Amino acid sequence: MISTALRDCGNRRSVKNAIMSETLAQRLAAALRTAGQAYAAGDQVAPCAVLWTDPERLWECVMPELHPMLPELFLLGPYVPEKRTGPALWLRCIEARVVEGAPAAGTTPMFYLPGISREKLRAAEDCPQELSALVELQYRGVMWLHVNGKEWTPYGFLVSKHGGLGLDVAKDQATLDALAGALPSLMAEPVSQLQGRRLDSEFFDGLVAPDATGLLLAWLSNPEARKQRLSDPEWKAFCQQCKTDFQFDPVKDGPLKAAKLLADRGNHWIKV
Known part of the structure; x- marks a missing residue:
């Protein structure tokens, strides 16, 4: 028994x-x-x-x-x-x-x-x-x-x-856009890891581009080549993370401004 x-x-x-x-x-x-x-x-x-x-x-x-x-x-x-x-x-x-x-x-x-x-x-x-x-x-x-x-x-x-x-997902447009880009990556996520937390644009962007700092440095070394290597969802996620984490828009501001911000080591760039 x-x-x-x-x-x-x-x-x-x-x-x-x-x-x-x-x-x-x-x-x-x-x-x-x-x-x-x-x-x-x-x-x-x-x-x-x-x-x-x-x-x-x-x-x-x-x-x-x-x-x-x-x-x-x-x-x-x-x-x-x-x-x-x-x-x-x-x-x-x-x-x-x-x-x-x-x-x-x-x-x-x-x-x-x-x-x-x-x-x-x-x-x-x-x-x-x-x-x-x-x-x-x-x-x-x-x-x-x-x-x-x-x-x-x-x-x-x-x-x-x-x-x-029955998950908790934000409904703002940024989250809906990020979800669309992250959906293929999201398929492999255990549902238990998604429960009990707020899923928003930052979370979904992180799935597509988990190392925003490393990607930023790689982009600065060769902007055009790096962009071409990224899929459209990955590029969009990277741009959104730059706006959120570094107050910088790769599309509008460009690599020259990014290099200056990196050299200045401002608040948002000290961890880069």
Whole structure:
């Protein structure tokens, strides 16, 4: 009995540790799978597909992180079947399981539709011809939507206590802009590390450019080359951190002013 109790205790600890280490990408994947399982077995037919509409393409940047985790996730786009991407008619064939690469029976396919809104699909008569093959799926499938009936946004998923993560995220424009740039990096963050703290633009910028001081010195040594090596989110995060930490704008002020500020060793530059 003692050995059984110890084993049960160890199992509970393992489950707790697994939950604590779950990343944002894992929680997002779980939410999508839950959408496909939200039906009353015996009384309802399982949805044929999960439709993920994203009119503003807010989630498109995380597909490289999410796609490998969800073998049942397919993307609307150019026909590249080996990458699970294709036009509406091909997605319809995936749902019907008449083409190679379709998920096994019992696994609900998910279709990510960048640039497409739920209204566009629901307006059947006015729906673009290239999307017509998907219109019927909204009746046999399910859309991944917020409880208010709107598309999930990254901000909404982070803060919502109904189907989201219930996190504390600032809602000023600087934070929303920083979140958009940091979203791919945020996917790898354990959710437990995001709980119990205020997530703002400084936090999100820090994810993208964690060493602002080192990056500033590297930029000063070769401004143009360093800028070209940074992605657009990284450059934006770096600029915002310079404004916040050093009261300096790399775009407006330029490297000559930065060099002078560094030489003067003012309050904000003494740590550089």
